[in-house]
Amino acid sequence: MTDPFRRLLGVLLLLALAACAQTDRAAQRAQAEPGAPLDTMTDPATGQPVIRGPVLTGTAPRTPGKTSGISSIGAPASQGAEALNTTTRSERQQAAAAPSGGERRLGTTIASLGDPSQPGFWVKTPLVQSETQGRIVNPANGKSAKVRLIPLGGAAGGGSQVSLPALQLLGVSLTDLPAIEVFAG
Template sequence: MSAPLTRIALCLPVLAIAACSNLTSKTPESPPRTEAATVTTEGATASTATTAAVPRPTARTAAELNTTTQQQRTAAASAPATQQQKLGNTVASLGDPTQPGFWVKTPLVSAEADGRIVNPANGKSAKVRLIPLAGPASGGSQVSLPALQLIGVSLTDLPTIEVYRG
């Protein structure tokens, strides 16, 4: 082997070891940092305002992205206090997981309103904010991560759910 190639061949293991030691010397990541945010809509009453923490930008897991409290989850799972109007069924998919709170973006509404979604497969439901989504009424809907978890849906499933207003 020529002298330059020998030098390169001897340097490669040293560089590889240096790169590996750099990976292990990192300090553990600090716990997720969240910031409080109040999500309200124009004309919303105190009962429709949702206060939730915004996940930090580096959140990677569903647990880090779901910043709702146990109290918020309990309130969202409670039985409806008033009569509700069924708007229809829709195929649900995971919406923006960094958007906090319980909501569904659906073409079944033309204006924001309080509502509920129900998973007919298990009967679980969640109080949500209904947000208009452009498209035909037969189009699918985007559901918040906490709402999907509350109704017992896997984040990768595309279940058909029932949507109610009121």
């Protein structure tokens, strides 16, 4: 019984020595050839094995056409909404003015922030088929804004995109998805 046990122990010892030799060779090859694929790699953070591939060094190449403007260097990661709002005080007062009458209610829609770089008071909504003047109302607080209604493809209940200044006039947080009423005229 001890003879088979010794043979098994000897085979295991040889396998262990062979594994040590392979690990040493892989480490030597990695030092000799930077960027060469390693036989075994583990993520130092998790200790999990990593897919075999080349060891990458340096920085990633730049995408053609993408540039980093000097104005973005050292600037805070997020600008305040006021900095993005390019409307004047008189434009905001005019948009917040009471309706003159003759409006037609188009429906209620869920509003989300549209492209903040697009200036003015506008709503892209599936509730209209052609561009027209209108007004939106926040039923939660009664605030309203005169806007340009712009057609947006999709179902009538699909939601609308609202300009930054219009959302601010409605007293809505830019991250909320409020239900707003839309009027044409």
